[in-house]
Amino acid sequence: MTATQSRGVARIHAAFEAAQAQGRAAFIPFMTAGFPSAAAFPALADTLLERADILEVGLPYSDPLGDGPTIQRASEQALEGGTSTRRTLEAVRELRTRHDTPIVVMTYVNPIYAVGPREFMRLAQEAGVDGLILPDLPPDQDLEIADLAAEHGLAVTFLIAPTSTPARVKLVAEACTGFLYAVSVTGVTGAREATALNEVPAMLALAREHARVPVAVGFGVKDAGTAHQVAAVADGVVVGSAFINAINHGQDVAALVATIADGCQK
Amino acid sequence: MTLTLPEYPQPDARGRFGRFGGRYVPETLIPALDELETAYRAAKADPEFLEELDRLLKEFVGRPSGLYLASRLTEHAGGAKIYLKREDQNYTGAHKINNCLAQALLAKRMGKRRVIAETGAGQHGVASATAAALLGMDCVVYMGVEDIRRQELNVFRMKLLGAEVRPVTSGTSTLKDATNEAIRDWVTNVRDTFYILGSVVGPHPYPAMVRDFQSVIGEEVKVQLQAQEGRVSPDVIVACVGGGSNAIGIFAPYAYLPEEQRPRLIGTEAAGEGVETGRHAASVAGGRTGVLHGAMMYLLHDHEGQITPPHSISAGLDYPGIGPEHCLYSDTGVAEYVPVTDAQAMEGLQLLTRLEGIIPALESAHAIYHAVQLAPTLSPDQIIVVNLSGRGDKDVAEVMRLLQKAEDAAPPSERQEVRA
Numbered sequence: 001m002t003a004t005q006s007r008g009v010a011r012i013h014a015a016f017e018a019a020q021a022q023g024r025a026a027f028i029p030f031m032t033a034g035f036p037s038a039a040a041f042p043a044l045a046d047t048l049l050e051r052a053d054i055l056e057v058g059l060p061y062s063d064p065l066g067d068g069p070t071i072q073r074a075s076e077q078a079l080e081g082g083t084s085t086r087r088t089l090e091a092v093r094e095l096r097t098r099h100d101t102p103i104v105v106m107t108y109v110n111p112i113y114a115v116g117p118r119e120f121m122r123l124a125q126e127a128g129v130d131g132l133i134l135p136d137l138p139p140d141q142d143l144e145i146a147d148l149a150a151e152h153g154l155a156v157t158f159l160i161a162p163t164s165t166p167a168r169v170k171l172v173a174e175a176c177t178g179f180l181y182a183v184s185v186t187g188v189t190g191a192r193e194a195t196a197l198n199e200v201p202a203m204l205a206l207a208r209e210h211a212r213v214p215v216a217v218g219f220g221v222k223d224a225g226t227a228h229q230v231a232a233v234a235d236g237v238v239v240g241s242a243f244i245n246a247i248n249h250g251q252d253v254a255a256l257v258a259t260i261a262d263g264c265q266k
Numbered sequence: 267m268t269l270t271l272p273e274y275p276q277p278d279a280r281g282r283f284g285r286f287g288g289r290y291v292p293e294t295l296i297p298a299l300d301e302l303e304t305a306y307r308a309a310k311a312d313p314e315f316l317e318e319l320d321r322l323l324k325e326f327v328g329r330p331s332g333l334y335l336a337s338r339l340t341e342h343a344g345g346a347k348i349y350l351k352r353e354d355q356n357y358t359g360a361h362k363i364n365n366c367l368a369q370a371l372l373a374k375r376m377g378k379r380r381v382i383a384e385t386g387a388g389q390h391g392v393a394s395a396t397a398a399a400l401l402g403m404d405c406v407v408y409m410g411v412e413d414i415r416r417q418e419l420n421v422f423r424m425k426l427l428g429a430e431v432r433p434v435t436s437g438t439s440t441l442k443d444a445t446n447e448a449i450r451d452w453v454t455n456v457r458d459t460f461y462i463l464g465s466v467v468g469p470h471p472y473p474a475m476v477r478d479f480q481s482v483i484g485e486e487v488k489v490q491l492q493a494q495e496g497r498v499s500p501d502v503i504v505a506c507v508g509g510g511s512n513a514i515g516i517f518a519p520y521a522y523l524p525e526e527q528r529p530r531l532i533g534t535e536a537a538g539e540g541v542e543t544g545r546h547a548a549s550v551a552g553g554r555t556g557v558l559h560g561a562m563m564y565l566l567h568d569h570e571g572q573i574t575p576p577h578s579i580s581a582g583l584d585y586p587g588i589g590p591e592h593c594l595y596s597d598t599g600v601a602e603y604v605p606v607t608d609a610q611a612m613e614g615l616q617l618l619t620r621l622e623g624i625i626p627a628l629e630s631a632h633a634i635y636h637a638v639q640l641a642p643t644l645s646p647d648q649i650i651v652v653n654l655s656g657r658g659d660k661d662v663a664e665v666m667r668l669l670q671k672a673e674d675a676a677p678p679s680e681r682q683e684v685r686a
Contacts, residue, residue, distance in 0.1 A: 062437065062572040063558060065449045066292040072436060085570045109290055110557045114571025136290045136557075161294035163456060168296060186294050187454040 007153035008130035011102045012178045015053045016214040016235050019264075025231035026053035027264045028216055029257065030106065030240030032074040033057050033091050034083025036247055041091060047254050048243070049099045051261035056133065056238065059088045059107035066108075066135035068190030070241040070248075085111050085120075089127040096128035104131040104157065104178065109142070117145055121152040131155035131178040139175035146175060157181050162199040166206060173210035179236060180207055180215045191222035191242045201233050224263030231264045269320035271310045271478045272485070274522055276591060281470025282562075284597060286590030289469040291449070291560040298456045303471045305376050310478070315375065322367050323482065326400065329364075331355045331483075333490035333651070338621040339638065346501065346644035348637055349494075350654045351487055351516060354626065360656030361483060361512045362393040366462055368479040370397035373460035380404040380455070383462045384448040386413055386441030386508070387582035387629070388420025389656055390464030395429035397462070405429040408447040410439040413581045420660050438575040441508075441585050445559050465509025466589035469560030473589050480515025487651055488519060495649060499529045502640065505653035506632040507533040507603065508547065508583035510592045512655035518591075521600050529651075530602070532640075533592060534632040536578035537605030547576035549588040550596050550603040556587075563587045564596070579608035579668070580628035580661070606632040612668065614638065615658065627656035628665070 019026040029048040034041055049055055060075035060083055067075070092103055105124060112120045112134075124132070131154055137145060139158045149156045155178030160169050163186055173180050184200050185192075200217055207215050217230045218238030230237045239260055246256050276283045289299060309315040323329040332352040340348045353361040366383075373381055381403050385391030391407040398405035407424055411433045414421050424431050437443035445468075452461040466473040466480075488498045499520060505513035510533065517531045538546035546552055549564040556565035558573060566574045566586040578584040588603075595601035606614075611628055614635030619625045626634060630653070637652045644650070658665070 063442065063446055065446045065559070066453070068450070069436070076437070079572060108557075110565075110567065110573075111571035113556060113562075114554075114567060114569060135292055136560075138289060138291070138293055138296055141288055141290060159293045161292070163294050163297045165297050165300075168293070172293060183292075183294060186456055188292075188450050 008155040009177050011130050012054060012104070012155050013214065015102050016179065019053045020235065023266050025234055025264045025266060026214070026216065026236035027051055027261045028054045028056055028236050028238045029243060030056040030058060030238060031243060032060055032071060032078050033088035034060060034078030034081050035074040035244065036077065037081050038083055038087065042094060044247070044253065045095055046098070048257055049095070049101050051257050052101055054102045054104060054236070056104050056106050056240070057088065057092060059085060059105055059111060061108045061111055064108060066188055068188040068241065070191070070244050071189050074244045085115055086123070089123050089129070092129055093127040102130040103128065104133055105129050106133040106135065109134060109137050112145065117148050121148045121154060124154060125152040129154060131157060133157045133181060135159060139172055150177065159183055160203065160207060162186055162203055164203070169206045170210045173207050176211065176213050179213050180211045181238065182207055182215055182217045182234070184217050184219045184230070187219065189219055189241055191245055192220045197226070197229050200230065204233050224259045227260045227263030228265065231266050237264050269316045269323070271316070272481055272519065274518060276594065277470060277474055283473070283590045283594040286562050286593040287470055287473055288562050289560055290557045290562070291469045292453055294453050294456060295469070299469055299471065305372060306471055306475050309372050309375060315371065319368055319371055323364065327357050327363050327367065328355060329482065330486045330490070333487060333494060336622050339618060340641065342617070342621055343638045343641035345641035345646065346648040346650045347646065348641055349500065349649060349651045351483060351651055353483060353512060353653060353655050354624070354630070354657035358389070358393050358396050359659060360389040360393070360627065361480060361515060362390045362464060363396065364482055364515070365464070365476050365479040365511060366390065366393035366397040369460070369462045370401050370403065373403065373462070374401050376460065378458060378460040380459045381462050382406045382408070382448050382451050382459055383464060384408045384441065384444040385464065386444070386584055387580065388413070388417040388424070388660060389582060391429070391431070392420050392423045392427070394462045395424040395427035398429060399427045406451065407431050408434050408444040408451070410434045410441060410444050412439040413441065413444070416581050416664055417660055441581070442573065449559065465511040466514045466591060467509040467559055467561055467563070467587060473561065473591055476511050477514045477518050477591060480511050481518045483512070483515035483653065484517065484519030487516060491651070499527055500649040500651040501644065502530040502532060502650040503653070504532045504534060504633045504637045504640070504650060506583060506629045506655060507535055507588055507592060508585045508629065509587070510589040512653050514589060514591055516651070516653040517595070517601060521595060531595065531600060532636065533601055533603045534606045534636045535603050536580060536583035536632060537607045538577040538579070540607055541605050545577040546605070547578040547584050547586065548605045549586065551605045558587050561590050563590045563593050579611055580632070582627065582629040583632070604636055606635050610635045615665065624654070625658035625662065626654055627658050628661045630655045
């Protein structure tokens with residue numbers, strides 16, 4: 001592996017290690033690029049980056065079938081505001097001028113295929129993206145994407161779910177180069193009234209048998225309490241819809257970020 | 267028991283039709299798709315399942331549907347004989363019931379009590395609700411609010427049958443968005459829910475399974491044409507394509523025959539206001555390869571991969587993609603796909619209604635129009651079979667509205683009495 005190939009992977013792993021050294025799970029907030037508007041996104045990202053160990057930026061897509069209504073509406077709003085693949089990557093490039101925190105981009109496969117996988121990876125690399133999260137790409141569907149990402153120094157994260165069989169967990173875990181993303185529930189993204197995390201420990205135990213990378217948990221983490229529950233068993237905590245809901249309801253996002261980040265203490 | 271489900275050479279072991287198809291879905295669903303594939307394979311080889319399906323297709327659906335020589339339409343077109351495969355004679359009014367009953371039976375066999383479905387024109391929703399009522403299962407149907415407006419009567423039918431119709435307001439509020447919502451429901455409730463997918467789209471094994479369940483259409487044509495004309499293959503088969511389930515049902519039994527025995531297979535795509543206007547649903551003529559709803563296929567999307575809203579006069583064809591097997595047929599020349607506009611479909615509808623007393627669904631009217639155009643280029647000893655995928659009851663209110671609008675727009679001297 002050359003230095004270029006390991007760049008994103010190394011930076012992401014370092015972020016997890018730094019958090020662990022402080023007795024925390026890595027805090028991984030998510031925000032849709034271009035939300036609530038293209039103009040307001042950078043300041044919002046700055047707020048998240050004040051406490052983020054890794055920032056997950058959503059590249060808005062018209063048909064995000066792994067997402068619940070909150071992120072879907074945020075994506076629609078961003079697209080209506082003119083956010084595109086190139087503008088999303090420009091926003092990441094701009095954040096790079098102020099922050100050194102690793103940034104991963106979450107996107108569906110169609111925008112990647114539409115631009116062309118090689119061209120997409122090149123653009124992402126140039127913008128300073130460290131990794132990709134691909135919710136509708138099981139790793140055995142397209143081996144080219146992971147190879148091209150590696151060629152461009154990007155880490156790749158695939159997902160496992162409570163329904164994953166041991167064989168699937170092994171396959172997915174071995175394919176991840178950034179971190180492994182364990183979905184806490186059978187369902188789509190979204191803060192839930194009651195988040196049942198009872199399936200998480202067993203899933204993580206299975207994942208750790210095979211993963212050579214840190215394991216983060218997401219879907220349904222909405223407050224300090226659920227973040228703390230997840231932090232007790234995972235290396236990282238992903239939180240998305242809760243922040244978008246806060247913005248939609250005019251709540252103090254910085255305060256929510258601080259509370260949830262504090263909740264990631266082990 | 268006379269029913270067997272065919273084994274076709276496609277898809278491959280990974281669920282791909284050439285470069286199309288696959289399983290681009292959240293990981294949560296992969297085990298469910300594996301489970302479905304296993305259950306489907308077992309059912310396909312189980313005489314008890316096939317016997318029950320065969321009995322229902324005959325006694326409940328009313329199969330075989332007729333193969334009808336449309337002599338007045340043939341005379342009007344002047345050329346090849348036009349036969350209609352009468353899927354409009356099926357109980358619930360379209361070919362959709364073949365697939366729904368089969369999938370619901372499979373769901374029951376798998377121990378699922380709850381089924382979900384998406385619907386555009388409502389035919390698949392009505393068929394799913396019917397199958398669920400028959401087999402005593404809970405049923406939820408997702409439908410875009412725009413389609414709920416266009417297909418009020420079918421919405422009421424579903425409710426009467428005991429199904430819950432969930433309005434979808436996201437995106438364009440049509441079939442594509444209803445499909446997204448159905449997939450989200452399935453991701454959430456995958457452990458006790460069976461998703462009855464309505465066309466030859468979606469992740470593997472759906473495109474293959476739906477094709478197999480619909481291939482009864484083409485298999486019947488072989489037998490009926492042999493009896494009526496002394497030959498198994500017509501010269502041409504025409505069928506409308508949105509997702510493409512009725513078309514694949516009549517194409518597949520012929521598509522894998524040696525080239526010299528294969529009829530010309532023609533799919534009519536919804537060209538809406540014209541492919542050049544951008545207001546259409548013609549995925550082959552106006553789309554590029556992309557991924558939607560779990561499969562790689564020809565797709566209407568912009569240069570950055572955002573899905574562009576399709577348009578068709580017919581809610582059932584108003585879908586931005588086309589099944590992966592059709593994409594392969596198109597690439598390999600096994601079938602041709604031709605665009606037919608809204609206005610041409612209206613012409614086809616009126617023509618068939620006046621000449622044969624059959625009001626076709628707006629979907630099927632696309633195929634009728636093209637067959638009438640094609641017939642004069644062929645000789646009278648040649649045969650065209652049109653798959654009349656459904657009847658037009660669901661569309662009459664919309665047709666009345668459109669004809670009234672056209673009449674109002676025409677200058678007084680050109681006005682015709684369009685209402686019967």
